[in-house]
Amino acid sequence: MAEFAAKGESPEILFWVGCAGSFDDRYKRVTRAFASILNSLDVKFAVLGTEETCTGDPARRAGNEFLFQMQAMNNIQVLNGYGIKKIVTACPHCFNTLKNEYPELGGNYEVIHHSTFLQQLIDSGRLKFEGGAYKGKKITYHDSCFLGRANDVYEAPRALLIALDADLIEMKRSRKTGLCCGAGGGQMFKEPENGKKDINVERTEEALETGASTIAVGCPFCMTMMSDGVKNKEREQDVKVKDIAELIAEAKGLS
Numbered sequence: 001m002a003e004f005a006a007k008g009e010s011p012e013i014l015f016w017v018g019c020a021g022s023f024d025d026r027y028k029r030v031t032r033a034f035a036s037i038l039n040s041l042d043v044k045f046a047v048l049g050t051e052e053t054c055t056g057d058p059a060r061r062a063g064n065e066f067l068f069q070m071q072a073m074n075n076i077q078v079l080n081g082y083g084i085k086k087i088v089t090a091c092p093h094c095f096n097t098l099k100n101e102y103p104e105l106g107g108n109y110e111v112i113h114h115s116t117f118l119q120q121l122i123d124s125g126r127l128k129f130e131g132g133a134y135k136g137k138k139i140t141y142h143d144s145c146f147l148g149r150a151n152d153v154y155e156a157p158r159a160l161l162i163a164l165d166a167d168l169i170e171m172k173r174s175r176k177t178g179l180c181c182g183a184g185g186g187q188m189f190k191e192p193e194n195g196k197k198d199i200n201v202e203r204t205e206e207a208l209e210t211g212a213s214t215i216a217v218g219c220p221f222c223m224t225m226m227s228d229g230v231k232n233k234e235r236e237q238d239v240k241v242k243d244i245a246e247l248i249a250e251a252k253g254l255s
Contacts, residue, residue, distance in 0.1 A: 001046040001082050011046040013117070014079075016089035016098065019054050020220030026227070027090075027220040033249035034090055034114055040254060041126050045088075051078050055097040058189065069105065072097075076107035090114040090245060092146035092219045093184075099151070113147055115218050115244050119156040122163055132251045135165040139247075140212040142171070142203065142226060143178035144219035157218050160244050164251055169210040179203050181229075183221035204229025208239065215241045 004011055015038070021031040038045050056071030079087075087109050089095050099111035112120075121127035139161055147153045154175050161168045173179045182192065182199035192198050204226055207215045215230070217223050227241045 001048050001051070001084075004046050005082055010083070012044040013046075013086050013088045013112075014082075014084050015045045015047050016087050016091075016094055017047055017052060018089060018091040018094045018220070020223075021090055022052075024220060024224070027223060027243075030090055030220070030223070030243040030245055033243065033254070034245040036249055036254040037118070037127070037245060037252065040252065041121065043121075043126075048078065055094050055102075057093045057097040060097075060101075061184065062189075072102060072105050072107070076102060076105055079107060079109065084109060086110045086112070088112045088114055088117045090218070090220070090243065092144040092151075093221065096146040096150050113151075113153055113156070113218065115147075115157040115160060116153060118245070118248060119159050122160070127248075129163075129248065129252045130165070132164075132253075134214070134247060134251060137166050137214065138169055138210065138212040139164075139166040139214045139216050140169050140171055140207050140210040141174070141216045142181065142207060142222055143174060144217070144222050145178070145180050145184050147218060148178055149176060157216070157244055160248060161216060164247060166214075169212055171206045171210055173206060179206065181222045181225035183225045188221050188224065198229075198232075200225035200229045201232050204233060208233060208235060213239060214247070215239065216244055216247060217241060218244050 017031055020027040053074060054071055056068035060068035087098055095111055095113045141157055141161060181203050215226055217226060223241060230236050230239050230241055
């Protein structure tokens, strides 16, 4: 973004990479997949790079309001300094925080989840691809709580899977009745409380019951929890957990 500003230019979108997209080895592949799609379509985008810090979402969910506001104010100062208007992110947690919680602190932006942005590219005719490797393959989609129930984004991810010519099979609990993977509210960073079964294992069992060979997600937290669930069931050889951007990148031959 600093390079754009130095040339007096503005990007079409700011891609908010997020902590997972920057540092988690598995989710870095999602960042690269999404960036490769944007580059292939000549979408003019920028990232903040080292100027981007955590949105503060995990701190607020875990109860540290002071740290949240400190992180948020720092980010808002940077974003407003660049005159950012439109942000796209592959993380529902970042999406929810930037969209719904930053305005009260002076950060007002159009914030879009990457699944919605990719659907918009398809609808406008900019993004075109054949189903390829996923044509007729069974895929089930796991709704992220922060994308689905918190923000009513249900159709965009499914529209992308249908565009892949995949056989979309819904789990018995989906959309508004979808079961959380267990990562929200700071749970990603701690051991689960005592109980009969870890929630991500229960959710993975529901996904495996569909007979799908791919579990599609649109969230780094869900990616980790569902991948761990698949490993727990010793099914990682025949069932893959992939982000929607990865599926499209593969269909376009970009990965």
